[in-house]
Amino acid sequence: MLSKRHFFATIFAAGLTLSAGIAAAHDKLNVVTTTGMIGDAVKEVGGDLVEVRTLMGPGVDPHAYRQTRSDIVAMANADLVLWHGLYLEAQMEGFLGELAGQTSVVAVAEQLPRNLLIGHDDYDDKFDPHVWMNPNLWALVVANVRDALIVQQPAHEEDFRANADAHLQDVQALAGYASNVLGSVPPESRVLLTAHDAFNYFGSAYGFEVMGIQGISTESEAGLQRISELVDMLVERNIRAVFVESSVSDRNIRALIEGAAAAGHTVEIGGELFSDAMGAADTYEGTYLGMIDHNVTVISRALGGEAPERGMAEMLN
Template sequence: MKKIVFAVIILSLALSCTNNTASTGKLQVVTTTTMLTDLVKNIGGNFIDVNGLMGSGVDPHLYKASEGDVTKLAKADIIFYNGLHLEGKLVDVFEKMASQNIKAIAVTDALDKNTLIGSAYFASNYDPHIWFNIGKWQQITQFVVNKLSEAQPQYQEQFQQNGAKYLKQLETLHTTIINKISSLPENKRILVTAHDAFNYFGQAYGFQVVGLQGLSTATEAGVQDVQNLAAFIIDKQVKAIFVESSVPKRTIEALQAAVKSKGFNVQIGGTLYSDALGNAGTEEGTYIGMFTHNVTTIVDALK
């Protein structure tokens, strides 16, 4: 908590002495998660400067702003963040910025709350992992196009063109995923991961999704949670379980050991990207590449 308060204080000082006009003359945009960084770069192209706070493998649930991050935020013209308490440690910072006339925009404001997955155990009452529903990501794409166009109307045509191109790529991705998943029998569509990041994916593509931890990785799994899930895996004869790139793999390894102690072998089917993309410059470092990797890994391991 002290670190958050410190960040807010630093932000206030920076705002008091910082002019948001960059030397490049371009709109300065800050994004939180890697998924948003990739999206905004696809839409903004060379007409904006994008600074992402979080890198590959970073868990947004637990992320805390550094002094360098605060400087980026203070210089921003627009900040895009997920919302729905995904970036729980940054909420105080965003609230402070709202009073300083910096546009901090939660992209999930684009979505009808009635279409979100609720949770009685999470602070926002909604599952924040909306990027695993491509339809919702398409809505957010158009939302970002509109917000950038409002900020720089002279580039509205370019933003609209980039957005339309990206929306077509997302539609192709959706078709590719459906074709891949169709090769997996329905009774094998059970996805067991470290935490509940894949519920929107499961809802969209017909998977039963079970996470060892809750919606936030700040929630730790207990011994009984491990034992209960081990019994479920044996009962359903689940062939493989999955590590997540932004969550320590020891939780899944403990689950695998618990299953083995009961006389059943379950494989670790590979690593999935959940709360962050892969390394920059790789296929998995893009939203489309990440989604393709995840589905290929899941289907191939569960067959």
């Protein structure tokens, strides 16, 4: 663990400066989050009592993300830093561990009961981090965000609890919508093939067989043998739709489609899904509810199910 003196000396050595407000009282709780999903939860629970900065925006892959110089300053100046954990931000773990000695840092998914988690493909002692794909699991993370805010500002506990309860009702409604529309997909069509294994919790919750070209982390490589095996599977099982992800290159998906075409089998892209990042800022898809509503609606419609074109809230673009 770095000493406080050494930690800040490292920042200054990098040519960075800290805000003059670091020691000043804030009217709002200054919260920095790693992912957009956590940032959205903070906004919903914190409301007007928080100011939120999210490090990873739309289309950003958290598995490979490394903190920038400005990120370091933002986190050092924050009242609270919230990150996911479960090895999602693999390249940032060392820094976040050092930062925890200097300010309040909480890994909001790391606290989930282990019996609810899916094991990691590549590491015996780690778990699949993509818990937001199951709204019922994400509700537990929202509760952890609420509790972290209460620790920082206990005077506003009543506000945080009320906001969290309202948001969790929306998350519960989303879970119900997902169950209904995904249940309309014919059983033989419930195969979800994407760029990497981000949808295992989704598959477990809604009865889909999930396949990723790459593993749980986008840092894993997809070899020619893996592509060939999946092409054979597409042909053999007459699967007609695969999905790209907003935060992962579509190169491997297009290789699959080309391989299937060479074998005389037509496969189409069923749509773009939000896996490790939400949609564009200031859009419905740029919220957690919109992200999952989009995914559920696109998957259901592409695989033969029944779902309204504009989703649960009639707000999809």
